[in-house]
Amino acid sequence: MKTIKELLRSAWRALFGNTVRAFGVVGVILLITLAIAPAKDHFSQWRSYQNGYLAMIHDRGDAITLRRRFVPGIQQIWLPELGVVDRCSTCHQGLKESSLADVTTQPFSKHPVIPHPLDAYGCVICHRGQGPATTVEEAHNSQRAGEDPILPARYIESGCGQCHQNALTGTPQLNLGRQYLAQYGCVSCHLVKMPDGVVMKATDNPPSLEHIADKTTREWLYTWLKNPQAYAASATMPNYKLSDADAADISAFLISSSRPETGDSSADLIQVAKNADPSAGAVLYGESFCATCHAVQNAAGNLVGGDIGPELTRVGNKVKPAWLQAWIENPRTYDANTLMPHFRFTPQQVAILSAYLMSKSDSDYGADAHLNTASASQIAHGRKLVVELGCAACHKINGVKKPDNFAPDLSHIGSKPLAQLVFLPGMQQTLPTYINSKIKQPGSFGTGMKMPLVPLNDTQRDALTTALLALSDRSQTMPEKLRVAGVPQTDYEPAGHAGKLMEEVACMSCHRFNGHGSDLAPDLSYEGSAVQAAWLDSFLKNPNTLRPALTRRMPRFNLSDADRKMLTDYIMVVYQSEKIDPDKAPPAVNPPALVEEGRQLFYSKYACQSCHVANTQTDKGYIGPVLTDVGSRLTPAWIYAWLKDPQALRPGTIEPNQNIRDDDARAMTAFLMTLKNSGKQEAKR
């Protein structure tokens, strides 16, 4: 102790022993203090990156150009309107240097080409992170509350979704995620209000359970509730991981609350079917194009068919035969809003088809479901569970009201503060990881968690997370002029008796009319301008595919002659394009010289035969519609307008706009109008 004291004393004497020496020492200390700030600046992290950049470009061929464009010091993109103060380009020096495309060392590589200039939008809008920070750690990671770490590349499309409410071609991930939000019924429980105020609507069309006892048994409901994907791999109903007792009680309640609907079961026709040819069912299933909407698992375990209607692999395990017959006879008796067409089958056909479908069953499925008659307390418990789990948010159930705001509002989920999240042990503590894991394993986030397990694979979950991350606070505060609105479905409904017919044959389950419907089949908003009435009538009577490379999917609806005429007339009159003036149409019959000129243009200048077949002997084009009968199918006005600008008539069509001159278009129209099938070929079909 003593020595230390003496040591200090001698040091003091050595430094401040006399006035001159003390003045010198204080002066040196002052100088050192003054040097701290410039030294800190000199040794800063960003300066070492800038030096690294200069060293990297030194050896390149374009070093002089790159060095001339290099600006030392802190760089900043300041956009007050967007709330952007980004200093990322201080270290990321090569972002705008197109010649650095081959550099893969960060932070010097060039930014990949995107549709927006970097200076106009900054970096954090898409990448997140802390723009004003000047150290690597602070810019990329979150250390304090309210800070955002850099977004992993797989979710980058969420940046686009903050302004673009429409589906962009270049953001498949985001578009899929938004589709899943609606398709898997997420938005039935959660409110998702897009930044432009549009509330997202579910598109999964969950069935009403008001008459469920007419359709199926309690045993099937029980097995289904336990694991919907065990019945149909493609089922979108989530798995609630119910215990045996809970599933038994819910099924008991649903059956007991169901009310019978008259007309839900028809007379037993199975006997009629037994007398028919055993292969008749499969033939009728194929002929009626059931596979356009319904899928069936084949022997290899792959799903074959569309996803508009439910999968039918084990439908025989599910439905009661009498109900199935009534359903095939007219599905609108059971469900007025179904997407399924009314096929107008004969009783014989109904019997054959239902017997065929009933044979699609799996004897192992539900074999272990042995349920005792439910007691009143079990039914009451089932009702309690139905209310608690929010079943009525998707399904109509007698005696249970649709709950409002059943699950948390997700309109701002993309900016949810980390402090409000509960992470699992060992989990990376970021928002994207939280959202992704919550969808993957909702059950592990607490035993009281009501959120079910939605059947999604890793890629689908990434897409859904991307769509949710786009719902950020920033998306709400974006300037109005940057916002690109989505294209919502219109509520267009065709009118009158023809409108009712269109509803019955469910045209809009596949086609789109005036912004309402589906994109499976061509948009028919201008069909009246396009086709000739006689062709349309014969097509409705006996549809055929127009494109050789596409499998035919349009079913025959067995309409009566009067109904078909009414439908044809309605389509011809109502679905007209303003862009086509029939009075100014080129003539349907033309001088042979003009026809010959059109033929030359068709085959040589525009080489249409690469995609179309005009003559079955010579042409092989397999992409566009076959044109051998186009003269009796389309109107000359439509052909001419289509040649001039196909996208104006059908946005998104792949027929290229070849900038065809008026004269050329007129000549080719003349040629195409001469292409008519002889009666012989018609008969052969």
Place this chain on the structure above:
Amino acid sequence: MTRRFVTHAVLLLTTMGAGCRRPAAPSAALKPTGAGAAIVMSSGDKQAGPTGMVLANPLVVQVNDDQGNGVAGALVEFQGSAGVQFDPAAALTDSSGQATTAVRLGSMGGHYELSATTPGKGHPLTLQVGETALGYQQQLGSILADKYCSRCHDQESSAAQVSNYDNLAVKPHTFTDGNTLNKMSDADLLSILQHGGPALNRSALMPSYGGTLTPAELQAIIAYIRVVADPQYRSAGVVYEQKRPNAR
């Protein structure tokens, strides 16, 4: 007193260090029961997928003995350049001698050289695998190419997309045909896309897309053609002498 403090500090640092140490590599848990004489590609190479995403098909490699038959239970370790993730990063081959992994590409667009290594008998055997990550522009190009181009330019035919390749009198080049397409400048590709084949005195069977697609979309298609080219496309940009090995 000082010494005690030092001892404590050393102890503390050791425990911290031990606590922070990464868990043992997964390959340590795998007990290889076989060793092969060769490692060959089975499927999943030369794929193109968006940056940061899992490739559509898993990477499958096969370890063979000197007879060319698969060896079961051989250890295969997958490695890649920065940002590439494998699930799993190491695996034992199955009964047919194959090891499968899902590949998540890094966040930078471009080519990725991955490798699969098996200890082998005596010296390790390594297989190089190339994959391509598509940036925004290239991915847009790939989507547009799928819609507008691949029906003719891709020989692969599926039920969902029937190829028109065989029906054409003049055969189009597939987009991966680097030997031909790498020799064409961006400007030439652009004029063919914009004005059709006759623009460069080629077949009129290739229609013009200048009136259908925007200039940005046409550039995206070119970017896609460039990135999937096999052999790889090297831009005719700046030529410079390389004084030292590129710090990659």
